[in-house]
Amino acid sequence: xNRWPLPEPMVLALAEAGKAVAAGEVPIGAVxxxxxxxxxxxxxxxxxxxxxxxxxxxxxxxxxxQALGSERLDGCELWVTLEPCAMCxxxxxxxxxxxVYYAAADAKGGAVEHGARVFEQEQCLHRPEVYSGMxxxxxxxxxxxxxxxxx
Numbered sequence: 001x002n003r004w005p006l007p008e009p010m011v012l013a014l015a016e017a018g019k020a021v022a023a024g025e026v027p028i029g030a031v032x033x034x035x036x037x038x039x040x041x042x043x044x045x046x047x048x049x050x051x052x053x054x055x056x057x058x059x060x061x062x063x064x065x066q067a068l069g070s071e072r073l074d075g076c077e078l079w080v081t082l083e084p085c086a087m088c089x090x091x092x093x094x095x096x097x098x099x100v101y102y103a104a105a106d107a108k109g110g111a112v113e114h115g116a117r118v119f120e121q122e123q124c125l126h127r128p129e130v131y132s133g134m135x136x137x138x139x140x141x142x143x144x145x146x147x148x149x150x151x
Contacts, residue, residue: 009077014029014139016030016042025044027043027044028080030043030057032060032076033076042060055088057091065095083104083110084112085111086116086118089112092128093127103133
């Protein structure tokens with residue numbers, strides 16, 4: 001575990017990941033913060049919604065856009081428990097999210113510092129600041145526990 005307290009947005013994202021587990025979903029949670037206030041929170045729900053795009057990031061981006069009344073999330077921060085995939089990274093770009101904080105890296109499906117590295121592509125129209133590793137142990141433990149129970 002970490003030697004220091006986790007930032008509140010990551011604690012909330014981890015709580016959302018816990019809600020995903022309770023719903024039988026892969027434990028990924030996300031929150032969006034603007035000006036220090038949480039404006040949206042969500043967890044993975046592709047199974048429950050029968051929607052392959054219902055990743056935590058996609059749902060939280062949609063909720064934040066509705067809350068702000070804008071498709072642009074200028075000045076917002078995304079806090080998520082797992083490195084975003086290519087679909088979610090693309091949505092982050094289109095939403096113009098300023099900063100992305102993710103807990104655990106995803107060497108298999110991630111597309112920020114692994115795989116497609118979406119934000120590094122020449123065609124990328126917006127590049128958020130990216131910070132990783134906060135809450136990594138907690139997020140990894142949730143994911144490992146979830147998949148061990150499935151096996």
